[in-house]
Amino acid sequence: MKTFRYLRPASVDEACALKAAHGPAAQFIAGGTDLLLEWRSGEVEFDHCIDLTHVPGLHYLDAGGEEILIGPLTTLAELAEARGRGPLLDCLGRTAAHMCTPQLRSTATVGGNICHASPCADMAVLLTCLDAVALVRSAGGSRTVALAEFFTGVNETTLGDDELLTGISIPVPAVRSEVAFERATRVSVDLAQASAAVRVGTEDGATVCDAKIVIGACAPVPVTSPAAGGLLVGLDLSSPDSAVIETAAARAERETSPISDVRCSSDYRRQVGKVLARRAIEEAVARLHAAPAPV
Amino acid sequence: MTKLNVNGKVHELEVEPHQTLAEVLRDKLGLIGVRVSCGEGECGSCTVLIDGRPATSCLTLAMQVEGKEITTIEGLGDEDHLHPVQQAFIDEQGFQCGFCTPGIIMSSKALLDGNPQPAPEEVMTALSGHICRCGAYPDIVRSVLHAADLMGENCEH
Numbered sequence: 528m529k530t531f532r533y534l535r536p537a538s539v540d541e542a543c544a545l546k547a548a549h550g551p552a553a554q555f556i557a558g559g560t561d562l563l564l565e566w567r568s569g570e571v572e573f574d575h576c577i578d579l580t581h582v583p584g585l586h587y588l589d590a591g592g593e594e595i596l597i598g599p600l601t602t603l604a605e606l607a608e609a610r611g612r613g614p615l616l617d618c619l620g621r622t623a624a625h626m627c628t629p630q631l632r633s634t635a636t637v638g639g640n641i642c643h644a645s646p647c648a649d650m651a652v653l654l655t656c657l658d659a660v661a662l663v664r665s666a667g668g669s670r671t672v673a674l675a676e677f678f679t680g681v682n683e684t685t686l687g688d689d690e691l692l693t694g695i696s697i698p699v700p701a702v703r704s705e706v707a708f709e710r711a712t713r714v715s716v717d718l719a720q721a722s723a724a725v726r727v728g729t730e731d732g733a734t735v736c737d738a739k740i741v742i743g744a745c746a747p748v749p750v751t752s753p754a755a756g757g758l759l760v761g762l763d764l765s766s767p768d769s770a771v772i773e774t775a776a777a778r779a780e781r782e783t784s785p786i787s788d789v790r791c792s793s794d795y796r797r798q799v800g801k802v803l804a805r806r807a808i809e810e811a812v813a814r815l816h817a818a819p820a821p822v
Numbered sequence: 823m824t825k826l827n828v829n830g831k832v833h834e835l836e837v838e839p840h841q842t843l844a845e846v847l848r849d850k851l852g853l854i855g856v857r858v859s860c861g862e863g864e865c866g867s868c869t870v871l872i873d874g875r876p877a878t879s880c881l882t883l884a885m886q887v888e889g890k891e892i893t894t895i896e897g898l899g900d901e902d903h904l905h906p907v908q909q910a911f912i913d914e915q916g917f918q919c920g921f922c923t924p925g926i927i928m929s930s931k932a933l934l935d936g937n938p939q940p941a942p943e944e945v946m947t948a949l950s951g952h953i954c955r956c957g958a959y960p961d962i963v964r965s966v967l968h969a970a971d972l973m974g975e976n977c978e979h
Contacts, residue, residue, distance in 0.1 A: 533839035533885045560863055560881050563842075576839060578886050604875065628951025629929065631863055633875040634882060715950065716864065 531566075532575045539664055539693060542582055547666045547689035549575045555691065556580075557600055558634035560627070561643045585638075585693060590616055595697040599638020603650075607632060614814065615657055615697060618706035622653050628716055638692050641677070644684045644748075647718040651678060652743030653708050654695060655751060656724035662694035671696075678748035702737055704728035705818055707810035709803040710743075713790060719744045720791045721800040723779070725807040727759060732820050735762040735812065740775065745783035745800045755779035759808065764816040767809070776804035824885050828853070829897030837884045844868045844879035847894060855895035855924040859953075866952035869925035870894050876929040876951075895924035898931060906972040907931050907965075916965030918956035926952050930966045939970055 534553075536542040546553055553575035556562055565571040579585060579600060586600035590612045597606075607624035609616050626649055627635060640650040641661070651674070659674045666689060674695075677684050686692065710722040722743035730736045738759035741751045755778035762771055785796030824837040828851060835850050847853040847870065857867035861880050868880040871893040899905035907927050910916070917923040926949060933940060933948040940948070945966045954962065 528838075530838055530840040533883070535885075556883070556886070558881075559883060559886070560878070563881050563883070564862060566840075576883075578883075580886055581889075628864070628866065628878075629948060630866060630869050630876045630878045630951045631881070633872065633877045 531573055533578065534575055535578045535581050537581065537583075539582060539584055539691065540666070542577055542579060543664055543666045543689060543691050545575070545577050546691060550688045553577055555642075557636040557639045558602070558631070560631050560635045561639065561645075579638075579691075587694075593699055595699070597637055597695040597697070599636060599642075599692045599694065601637045603627070603632035603635050603637065603640075604629070606637060613699075614705045614818070615699070618708055619650075619653060619657075622649050622708045625710070626650075637695065641674075641695070642684060642686065642692055644678050644680075644682050645718065646681055646747050647720075647722070647744040649708070649710060649719060649722060649743070652722050652741055652749040653706070653724045654697070655749040656706065656708075656726050656739050656741040657697045658739070660696045660698075661692055662696060663690050664693045665690045669693075675751060681747045683747075700726070700728050700737070702728040702730045703732075703815070703818065703820070704737070705811050705814035707807040707814065709807045709810070711799045711803060718790065721745055721785070721796045721803055723800065723803040723807040724749075725804065725811045727762075727808070727811045727815050729764060729815055733764055735759050735764065735815075738762075738775075738808075740779040740804055740808070742779055742783050742800050742804060745780070745785040745796045747784075750779075750783045752779040752782045755782070755804075762812065764812060767812050772805055772808045772812075775808060776801045779804045825888050826884065826892060827890065828892045829894060830891075835884075839883070839885055841884050842880050843870070843882040843884045843887055843892070846884040847879065847892070853894045853896050857921060857925060859921070864953070865922070866929070866949075867922050867925045869928045869952070871928055871932055874932060874935065876932045878951075893928070895927055898927065905931065907934065907969040910969035910972050911962075911965040914961060914965040914968050916958060916961045917954075918958050922952060922954045922956075926954070926962060930969060933966070934970055934973055938974065940966070942967065 554573040587598040589596040603623040655674045661672045710719040724741045726739045728737035738756040740755045755775045758775040780801040785793040787793045847856045859865045859867040863878045863881040
């Protein structure tokens with residue numbers, strides 16, 4: 528009978544020590560909404576299952592200061608409920624609220640979404656757009672990794688065999704900013720066929736001074752296009768040039784390398800990725816234009 | 823031994839690490855109101871409440887939820903004392919075969935606990951993780967709205 532050993536560490540240190548002791552033969556489990564499916568199908572094998580859900584210090588959501596800190600055990604439901612706390616958390620909440628199902632959102636975690644590193648992972652795409660940084664611990668110490676470098680391939684991250692994600696830090700942008708996220712799916716409860724996250728910022732309140740465009744599900748990892756973001760600088764907020772937006776969206780799409788899979792063809796991803804990028808740019812710019820200027 | 827708090831009672835059970843909460847509730851506690859249909863977390867028929875929140879019991883390891891409060895349909899009410907949500911589904915015939923109904927009732931109860939007078943769209947959003955193969959969706963929404971009225975009346979007395 529296929530089974531595994533269940534381990535329940537009582538601290539981050541103990542969790543890291545257990546992972547170090549067993550290496551790739553051990554897997555961390557939080558919500559388990561991806562892990563258990565993959566274990567059953569044989570895609571993933573492990574002898575030891577390390578339950579993180581009883582470890583204190585991993586479940587937090589702190590938006591008070593110079594950065595937003597999200598603990599890896601923060602559930603998608605908790606993120607969906609954290610509205611009215613600034614444009615970044617609002618977009619994270621809106622995005623989380625459209626992922627999987629309400630029941631799955633009760634146990635599925637932000638940390639799980641990132642560490643499982645599916646190319647379609649919505650949190651991964653959006654957090655990359657927000658310049659998030661992963662806080663990582665091991666028995667040997669701790670380090671930080673920009674999310675831009677965290678994802679290395681399909682279901683692959685830079686996390687070592689003995690490392691644990693202990694937090695996600697999102698810097699509050701230096702200028703007033705807004706964020707938008709768009710995704711395309713076959714049916715409403717589905718992984719993204721393509722997605723786009725856009726952040727725009729303004730200093731003078733009239734034009735875009737900073738922009739970042741990230742496209743998801745169109746490459747093994749989220750793809751950021753600095754060139755495309757650069758095209759949006761100078762964009763007028765009150766009457767944005769749609770040709771510029773179109774060009775920026777197309778430029779972002781050109782840096783992706785989509786494949787055909789069960790959800791759609793690479794051609795579809797190319798076309799839709801561009802459309803989603805355009806819509807996300809338009810939405811972010813509209814939000815920035817409508818947002819009240821700081822007093 | 824794993825201690826599970828189910829419907830207000832603590833049970834000490836022999837549980838294998840890979841066993842899901844759904845399996846344990848059904849096979850060890852006889853709570854067959856917890857349904858397993860897709861077994862992949864997409865249909866919602868296995869929905870139970872964990873600390874008051876609707877959760878997918880077919881994708882939750884039983885060992886993980888030690889210390890949590892688990893509620894199944896059997897914990898809501900029985901034939902002699904139906905919970906208002908159960909009564910509402912009977913009043914409004916919110917089902918045909920009834921297979922998906924327990925899970926839907928659990929999600930509905932959680933919705934009404936937090937939002938006592940939901941709009942129809944809010945009901946649909948809250949139940950978006952449930953599939954009803956018989957297509958009783960309009961009857962389901964009507965039942966939940968009726969449950970909201972029944973629960974409102976209960977509060978007044």
